[in-house]
Amino acid sequence: MKKSILGLAGLGLTSLLMLTGCGKSDDVLVVGTNASFPPFEYVGGPSGDEVKGFDIDLARQIAKDAGKTLKIENMNFDSLIVALNSGKIDFVASGMTITEERQASVDFSAPYYEATQVVLMNKDNDSIKSIDDLNGKRIAVQLGSTGDIMAKNYSDNVTAFNTGFEAVMELRNAKVDLVLFDSEPAISFLNQNPQLKMVELDFEPEFYGLAVSKNQTELLSQINTTLSNMKSNGAYDALVSKHMK
Ligand code: ARG
Secondary structure, three states: OOOOHHHHHOOOHHHHHHHHOOOOOOOEEEEEEOOEEOOOEEEEOOOOOEEEOHHHHHHHHHHHHOOOEEEEEEOOHHHHHHHHHOOOOOEEOOOOEOOHHHHOOEEEOOOOEEEOEEEEEEOOOOOOOOHHHHOOOOEEEEOOOHHHHHHHHHOOOEEEEOOHHHHHHHHHOOOOOEEEEEHHHHHHHHHHOOOEEEEOOOOOOEEEOOEEEOOOHHHHHHHHHHHHHHHHOOHHHHHHHHHOO
16 A cells, blocks of 8 residues: 555654554564563474464464454564564563563563572582572573573673573583573473472562553553453463463
8 A cells, every 4th residue: 555745744653664664564463572481482383483382372362352463573582672662573472571670661561470580400419509609600591581680690600592491501511500590481491301400599579571662552551451351351370271380
């Protein structure tokens, strides 16, 4: 569809950006994620390249309620906020913890999941009993995650990887002492790596939120409405039982 210059002048900045920049159409909602964070988002399925998980099911319901088709953009975790604020994606569903620092550049939905950081280590390692024991340890994390930010409070020896999977590999190869990671994906890594164990320390709880760029009030309220409907009609609990074992 062609728009006249006059027609364009009447459009808001966002629609203008959508027409010029990124080939997004009005009936598509683009969710950004980093699909290396099971059970929230991971690559799998019969074809082996389908992005699936708890967050993806949430995102599908949000798109459905908005009468739109969901498109998934899988990217590095530390690219998500940039992609959001450049209009490449409409919202982030990626187990993203609501933090004050992130709230300075994006808006979050109501919290939809409570998590905490945990330690993954090799079974034969007994050196971590409390948070203080993290001091000076060699720690692997996912780049840009809350684990990454926290680890730096304890150690100068923090290596950040694009995926938690790579961090776990580093641990299996004994190149680091531990991985600091979110609880649910840690359990899922544990299930695949019987030589590892999980140590729970006294970390503060974290709350995941879906993120939109600032001033996307309509989308944000649609997202919150879907979340609260899913909580009250049992769909949220059904997703928890489907994805968290
Ligand atoms: N909750 C952590 C954070 O915000 C880690 C999230 C990582 N998510 C992912 N899909 N890789 O920072």
